[in-house]
Amino acid sequence: MASVHKALGAITLLAIGITLTACSGSETGAGQDAPDDVDYSDIADMPHFTGPWAEEFRYAYARAATEQIRDYLRDEVITEAEKQEVTEAFRTCMVSHRLTFDDFEDGGGYTYGIAAVSSADEANEIATNCENETGVFEVVQMYFLIRANPSNEDRTPEIVACLIRSGVVPQGYPVERHMEGRIDEYALVEMNELQTTENTCNNDPDGAFRG
Structure with missing residues (x-):
């Protein structure tokens, strides 16, 4: 079975977004803004995030696709259970589009099988859509970032x-x-x-x- 590896890019205060890498090349989300350049004024229920990852939580909250994802973010803590809920939702999305997925690697990257779709490009697009729909960036990415650097020090x-x-x-x-x-x-x-x-x-x- 052919497979594609995708690595989620880290959030930083200078460049924020998802970098997706496949065997055939890479894609970087367009129109990415630094967190301090994002206007959150139209988000009426934006929580008052204050922790070391506050700016990244604000950005994640603003781009979250569902209320459930926002619920996971409100307390500035991503639990193992919440990360697993998003993992299962992502797996269901991938399988429904004839892609195979096991689990996220430490750090958020993952490999998936593409035998049942026509090309790696099609598979990459499906995977990206599933990421956006299920909250992989907002929940899984934040989970690994916080675990690796709880105080958000410049490393x-x-x-x-x-x-x-x-x-x-x-x-x-x-x-x-x-x-x-x-x-x-x-x-x-x-x-x-x-x-x-x-x-x-x-x-x-x-x-x-x-x-």
Whole structure:
């Protein structure tokens, strides 16, 4: 069975959205705004988020497709049970469109089978639609981000050091370029490997690719 791997890109204060990587290439959501550039004035029930991930929760809440997803976000805590509810909803959506899906990897990436659809591009579009409908970005992505960095510290220098250590970018890869989301300009490997490695470094910047 043919399969496609997709890696969810991390939310940062400089670039926020989902980066989806398939074997055939990558797609980055268009029209992405930095959180502090988003106008939330038309969202009447926006909670007063105050924690270390408050800005990201505001953005996730604003783009949530259903009231259930908003309920998961209101307390600024994504529980294992809530993450699992979205995982099951996503799996149901994928299966209903003849794609196979097992579970999310640590960090939010995942692999799915595409044997029953006509092309990887069609499968990628289906997977993206299922993500948007079920709250994968708002719930699953936030779950892994908070677990990896509860206080939302800027780990960019450590992440860049990890990427250099892994060999997917050259020595001297600038922290500033990474903060601007320009890692693909420095990539020494194919995009799929780059995204997988970046996901690993985002989750464990100090420990990954040592020894």
